[in-house]
Amino acid sequence: MKLPIQRLLAQAGPFLGLLVVIVLFAIPTETREFFLTYHNFKIILTQTVIVAVGALGMTLIIVSGGIDLSAGSSIAFTSVVGALLIQKGWGPAPVLAAVVLAGGAIGLLNGAAIAALRLVPFIITLGTLGVARGAAKWLGDNQTVNYDTSPINQWMTTADPFSYALPAGVWVAVGLAVVTAVYLRRTVFGRHIFALGSNEATARLCGVPVTRLKIAIYALAGCYFGLAGLFQLARLRQGDPTVAVGLELDIIAAVIIGGASLSGGVGTVLGSMIGALIMAVLRNGSQQMGWPTYFQEIIIGLVIIGAVFVDRLRQGKRAS
Amino acid sequence: MSTPSLTLSSAPPALRLAGIRKDFGGTQALRGVSLEVAAGEVHALIGENGAGKSTLMKILSGAHAADAGTMELSGQPYAPADPHDARCTGVAMIYQELNLALHLPAGENILLGAESARGGWIDRRASRERAREALAQLGHADLDLDRPAGRFSIAEQQVIEIARALLTRPRVLIMDEPTSSLTLADTERLFAVIQRLRAQGVSVIYISHFLEECRRIADRYTVLKDGETVGTGAMAEVTIDRLVTLMTGREVRNLYPRTEHAAGALVLEVRNLSRRPRLRSASLQLRAGEIFGLAGLIGAGRTELVRAIFGLDAAEAGSVVVGGTPEREADPRGRWRQGVGFLSEDRKEEGLMLSQSITDNLTLTKLGTFGRFGWIDAARQREAARRWVDELRVKCREPGQAAGELSGGNQQKVALARLLEHPARILLLDEPTRGIDVGSKAQVYELIGQLASAGKAIVMVSSYLPELLGLCDTIGVMCRGELAAVRPRSEWSEADLLRAATGGASAAPIA
Numbered sequence: 085m086k087l088p089i090q091r092l093l094a095q096a097g098p099f100l101g102l103l104v105v106i107v108l109f110a111i112p113t114e115t116r117e118f119f120l121t122y123h124n125f126k127i128i129l130t131q132t133v134i135v136a137v138g139a140l141g142m143t144l145i146i147v148s149g150g151i152d153l154s155a156g157s158s159i160a161f162t163s164v165v166g167a168l169l170i171q172k173g174w175g176p177a178p179v180l181a182a183v184v185l186a187g188g189a190i191g192l193l194n195g196a197a198i199a200a201l202r203l204v205p206f207i208i209t210l211g212t213l214g215v216a217r218g219a220a221k222w223l224g225d226n227q228t229v230n231y232d233t234s235p236i237n238q239w240m241t242t243a244d245p246f247s248y249a250l251p252a253g254v255w256v257a258v259g260l261a262v263v264t265a266v267y268l269r270r271t272v273f274g275r276h277i278f279a280l281g282s283n284e285a286t287a288r289l290c291g292v293p294v295t296r297l298k299i300a301i302y303a304l305a306g307c308y309f310g311l312a313g314l315f316q317l318a319r320l321r322q323g324d325p326t327v328a329v330g331l332e333l334d335i336i337a338a339v340i341i342g343g344a345s346l347s348g349g350v351g352t353v354l355g356s357m358i359g360a361l362i363m364a365v366l367r368n369g370s371q372q373m374g375w376p377t378y379f380q381e382i383i384i385g386l387v388i389i390g391a392v393f394v395d396r397l398r399q400g401k402r403a404s
Numbered sequence: 405m406s407t408p409s410l411t412l413s414s415a416p417p418a419l420r421l422a423g424i425r426k427d428f429g430g431t432q433a434l435r436g437v438s439l440e441v442a443a444g445e446v447h448a449l450i451g452e453n454g455a456g457k458s459t460l461m462k463i464l465s466g467a468h469a470a471d472a473g474t475m476e477l478s479g480q481p482y483a484p485a486d487p488h489d490a491r492c493t494g495v496a497m498i499y500q501e502l503n504l505a506l507h508l509p510a511g512e513n514i515l516l517g518a519e520s521a522r523g524g525w526i527d528r529r530a531s532r533e534r535a536r537e538a539l540a541q542l543g544h545a546d547l548d549l550d551r552p553a554g555r556f557s558i559a560e561q562q563v564i565e566i567a568r569a570l571l572t573r574p575r576v577l578i579m580d581e582p583t584s585s586l587t588l589a590d591t592e593r594l595f596a597v598i599q600r601l602r603a604q605g606v607s608v609i610y611i612s613h614f615l616e617e618c619r620r621i622a623d624r625y626t627v628l629k630d631g632e633t634v635g636t637g638a639m640a641e642v643t644i645d646r647l648v649t650l651m652t653g654r655e656v657r658n659l660y661p662r663t664e665h666a667a668g669a670l671v672l673e674v675r676n677l678s679r680r681p682r683l684r685s686a687s688l689q690l691r692a693g694e695i696f697g698l699a700g701l702i703g704a705g706r707t708e709l710v711r712a713i714f715g716l717d718a719a720e721a722g723s724v725v726v727g728g729t730p731e732r733e734a735d736p737r738g739r740w741r742q743g744v745g746f747l748s749e750d751r752k753e754e755g756l757m758l759s760q761s762i763t764d765n766l767t768l769t770k771l772g773t774f775g776r777f778g779w780i781d782a783a784r785q786r787e788a789a790r791r792w793v794d795e796l797r798v799k800c801r802e803p804g805q806a807a808g809e810l811s812g813g814n815q816q817k818v819a820l821a822r823l824l825e826h827p828a829r830i831l832l833l834d835e836p837t838r839g840i841d842v843g844s845k846a847q848v849y850e851l852i853g854q855l856a857s858a859g860k861a862i863v864m865v866s867s868y869l870p871e872l873l874g875l876c877d878t879i880g881v882m883c884r885g886e887l888a889a890v891r892p893r894s895e896w897s898e899a900d901l902l903r904a905a906t907g908g909a910s911a912a913p914i915a
Contacts, residue, residue, distance in 0.1 A: 272780060278757075282759045282760045283759075286756060289754060291736045291740040292737075349757065
């Protein structure tokens with residue numbers, strides 16, 4: 085039997101975490117006035133978009149029992165691809181499609197290599213972390229790729245910064261989260277991802293096409309990273325091959341804080357989204373507190389450890 | 405206090421156990437075991453699976469504590485706190501599954517945890533000398549100490565492990581099924597090692613299912629049955645038949661419902677299937693409504709055979725015919741489509757997704773049928789699960805509960821229900837009653853009988869002979885990778901099965 089406290093944590097864990105960080109920053113006098121305003125939340129939500137879209141893809145991978153360390157590099161690579169295409173005069177829709185496919189191509193490579201070489205995802209994606217980063221710099225001729233203007237620049241802001249409207253990117257992230265949550269729960273594909281992550285041997289025994297499924301998961305996740313790359317491009321208004329270094333760790337952290345297990349089979353889209361929000365709130369709050377960035381880094385590091393520890397507590401019975 | 409005359413007339417035995425009892429939450433694993441092993445004697449410990457040998461060995465090696473009874477080592481009371489304590493006191497154990505750090509050199513493996521050291525620094529020369537000494541004791545002084553353990557053959561790895569055990573100068577060395585993965589030539593070499601140990605005054609407790617081997621190497625024997633010692637004596641004065649009678653002894657009880665099932669059309673034919681080294685050659689024919697039992701020792705190739713049939717492991721040669729076309733290459737996905745289902749012997753590692761719900765576990769092979777275009781109608785899926793949970797009386801809160809939270813028997817029902825829900829017409833069941841309680845066992849037997857009556861064809865691997873004799877229509881015995889003896893159940897007795905499984909008279913000669 086689970087203890088009542090464990091059951092409570094299991095149900096509300098990530099939500100509680102989010103509430104705690106919000107309350108923590110709402111109390112001090114330095115931040116009290118501005119922190120709890122709509123405009124601040126608009127900023128936080130906008131700042132969450134890139135990590136959130138990446139975390140959707142990463143949720144698929146982590147639930148399947150894998151990992152993708154190349155997400156940050158993929159985001160840089162696809163943002164450079166997008167900027168080059170805009171330079172060539174492509175419209176927003178073709179750029180969107182091409183960038184998503186470019187991300188998907190990197191994912192496809194990851195998945196195919198994992199399946200064909202039978203190496204662990206950690207090794208393969210550690211390799212593509214370097215490969216994609218290098219390819220981005222190569223494509224961008226080792227500098228940022230600038231372009232005059234593009235409608236894509238508007239996707240991460242609103243025309244009037246003080247309006248109550250939210251940028252398109254936020255809505256895309258929310259919509260994509262809903263779609264992902266639904267197919268993860270309600271389709272054969274989604275349930276097979278859970279089966280693969282929970283016990284690969286059982287999945288194989290039960291006729292789940294394990295190899296094909298792995299390739300599909302990494303390719304699809306790559307598409308999410310590609311989209312995140314496009315939002316990265318929209319935010320900077322340029323393609324930067326040196327952007328998003330280490331962002332894969334933020335993305336993985338968001339998924340883990342959201343309750344997913346690195347050993348696979350456990351994880352939810354809602355949890356990952358809240359995980360991404362927790363990270364963004366921490367960043368935003370520490371900035372307003374005037375804390376130096378090194379202090380933010382320490383805080384976020386500790387939160388990751390704390391979150392996984394709480395996760396262990398709530399799965400206490402299974403772990404023992 | 406003992407009188408001088410007594411101590412003079414008889415030296416105390418190296419090991420003496422009397423009245424050992426052990427309960428595991430209501431089941432009596434040991435109900436009064438006695439065992440006496442003289443110094444410098446090889447003592448065979450014999451018994452069927454579940455007779456209590458493993459429990460007894462765990463108590464001797466300090467992994468468990470006995471509930472009652474006395475243990476003496478060379479006349480001194482012996483009560484090891486843990487395996488390390490047991491080793492230090494003079495009882496060492498060689499497990500069937502070897503415990504070596506395969507990447508480390510042989511020499512380091514032998515000395516692991518007992519290195520000669522000064523102030524934290526390993527004294528390499530002294531260490532090597534001790535390792536060399538231990539190997540010399542076994543007649544393997546020339547073994548390369550610097551080669552990683554994983555690059556030695558299984559037989560040589562065993563020598564490394566025995567050498568490690570010798571470092572603590574044990575008075576009693578326990579060997580659990582040491583020859584189960586050895587070739588005949590390696591078995592001879594192991595016997596030479598055992599004889600050297602005996603000559604040096606070490607007592608060896610030799611556990612094996614191979615009765616012929618026991619007769620050759622052991623001086624005396626003790627037979628366990630249902631947690632009790634049922635016979636002991638000198639090997640020279642006993643026949644194999646007598647040992648078999650002691651081991652089985654029991655009447656086959658009426659746990660097994662004999663339902664009527666007439667054999668129908670041929671549904672599965674296996675021709676000379678092989679996957680070396682464990683599976684050398686197996687052929688069988690299975691008809692609708694037939695229950696085909698596969699008997700044999702652990703490691704005889706039974707599991708390998710059913711896994712190769714199902715396509716979980718690729719066969720090297722031979723073919724499997726399911727409804728018409730012979731194939732050698734197959735995969736589980738295709739087999740399920742053909743209506744073949746598989747129940748793994750290892751529920752936790754392979755059979756079930758412990759972190760997922762009963763519903764997901766039960767319907768995993770056919771998720772696509774609960775809706776269109778890849779969508780799953782969750783209500784229909786739950787309903788299917790609910791039906792089997794009720795039908796098989798799975799004890800759970802709800803079908804959404806994680807499978808890992810159920811008891812072993814209920815987990816097994818969930819794993820079986822997957823085959824029923826699919827539904828499979830050929831069922832490959834590997835140890836379907838392993839590790840489940842008697843009540844659940846009876847239910848599983850009843851279910852298997854009903855399925856055969858309904859025209860399903862069943863292959864059932866089991867290490868428990870009464871179960872095979874009680875349920876099956878046909879029984880085949882595997883021995884060292886070959887399926888040689890296949891006969892109707894009525895032509896088998898428990899003694900015949902044991903003899904055939906241990907390479908005795910009834911089986912084909914071993915090449």
